[in-house]
Amino acid sequence: MGVLVSNDDCRKGKTVVISPHPDDETIGCGGWLIKRKEAGQSTVIIIASRNQGARLVECARALEGLKTGELITLDIEDGANPPDEVLAGAAAAIAAILATGDIPSRLFVPNIDDIHPIHRYAHILAVKALRDCGTNAKCHVFQYEGFTPLANPNRWLDITAEMKEKRERLGAYRSQQKKYPLTAIVESLNAYRGATLFRKGVRYAEAYRMMETKEYLSCKPSHNC
Ligand SMILES: [Zn+2]
Numbered sequence: 001m002g003v004l005v006s007n008d009d010c011r012k013g014k015t016v017v018i019s020p021h022p023d024d025e026t027i028g029c030g031g032w033l034i035k036r037k038e039a040g041q042s043t044v045i046i047i048a049s050r051n052q053g054a055r056l057v058e059c060a061r062a063l064e065g066l067k068t069g070e071l072i073t074l075d076i077e078d079g080a081n082p083p084d085e086v087l088a089g090a091a092a093a094i095a096a097i098l099a100t101g102d103i104p105s106r107l108f109v110p111n112i113d114d115i116h117p118i119h120r121y122a123h124i125l126a127v128k129a130l131r132d133c134g135t136n137a138k139c140h141v142f143q144y145e146g147f148t149p150l151a152n153p154n155r156w157l158d159i160t161a162e163m164k165e166k167r168e169r170l171g172a173y174r175s176q177q178k179k180y181p182l183t184a185i186v187e188s189l190n191a192y193r194g195a196t197l198f199r200k201g202v203r204y205a206e207a208y209r210m211m212e213t214k215e216y217l218s219c220k221p222s223h224n225c
Contacts, residue, residue, distance in 0.1 A: 002156040002197055002207070010157060011039035013105025016097060018126055020048045020110055020118040021078070022059030022071075023173045027186050028144030029108055030166040031159025031206045033066040042068040044097060044104075048090065048125065049078040049118050055175055062172035072097065074125075078118050087121065091128030095137075098129060104139045111209070112221045114148040123221065130213055141216040143209040149189060151222070153207035156197055159190060163204040166190075 010032050017033075019025035025033070025045050033043055045067045047059065052073075060071060074090040076082045082090075098104055107130070112123045130137045143150060159166065170183045177183065193205040211219065 003154060004197070004199070005155050005157045005208075007035055007039075010035050011041050014044070014102040015041075015106045015108070016044040016046065016094075016104045017108040018046050018048060018094065018110070018122050020116070020122045022047050022049075022052050022055045023062070023170075023176055023182070024110060024119070024144075024146055025108075026062050026166070026169050026173070027146045027182075028110065029142075029206060029208075030169055030186075031162040031190070031204070032108075032157055033063070034159075034162040034165050034169075035157075037066050042066060044068045045071060046094060046097065047071060047073045048076050048122050049073075050075045051078070055173070058173045058175060062169045066169075076118060076121060076125075081117070082121060087125060087128065091125050091132060094125060094129035095132035098133050098137050098139075103137070106140050106142055107137075108142045108144055108208075109216075111143050111145050111148050111150050112219065113151065114146070116148075119146075119148075120221070127217055130217060138213055141211050141213060143211075145189065145207060147185065150207055150209050153193075153209050155208040155210045156193060157206045157208070158194070158197075158199070158202045158204075159206055160194065160201065160203045163187070163190065 109126045110119045190204040193207045194202045
């Protein structure tokens with residue numbers, strides 16, 4: 001039986017999401033973002049990859065009413081190993097966001113076992129940014145899942161009531177829907193997570209791996225990279 005995050009809990013505090021591509025944020029934590037919006041709380045969304053053109057326009061539509069201010073985009077080339085100075089600059093930008101205003105309660109990052117290069121770099125970026133912040137960054141780090149499901153989630157969020165809206169928001173990513181059945185993939189993952197919670201009334205859930213900052217900083221992907 002998993003640990004369910006309550007609606008009240010997920011709506012609290014400053015929350016920051018690092019998304020490698022425009023769409024990962026909705027795939028992995030769309031239900032969480034929608035619950036926050038319902039409580040009048042928006043979320044800082046950081047997109048790591050550059051040159052996303054039409055996909056960024058779709059992202060703005062998918063996140064309408066969910067994000068805090070304009071989308072923040074970093075300048076990492078998709079699919080390539082970024083030079084150290086690009087990574088350092090991107091990490092510094094994230095660290096500055098984390099250190100501005102309230103300290104975030106939660107930082108959302110992709111599954112560290114994802115083998116897509118820019119998803120891997122999102123983890124490296126998050127680690128660098130948290131280290132740059134030092135003691136200022138004592139938040140809970142939540143890994144979210146996407147096409148690479150988490151092997152060992154420890155937090156679940158019931159998104160049965162939010163699934164319809166999540167589906168609609170995923171629909172904004174038309175360029176991705178043309179490449180693969182994006183909504184069907186996400187819906188089946190969320191249905192599996194809901195079903196394996198064995199709780200009455202839960203049809204869909206998002207799963208996460210929650211860690212204290214210290215634990216996240218020392219954790220390594222299970223693949224070699
Ligand atoms: Zn991605």
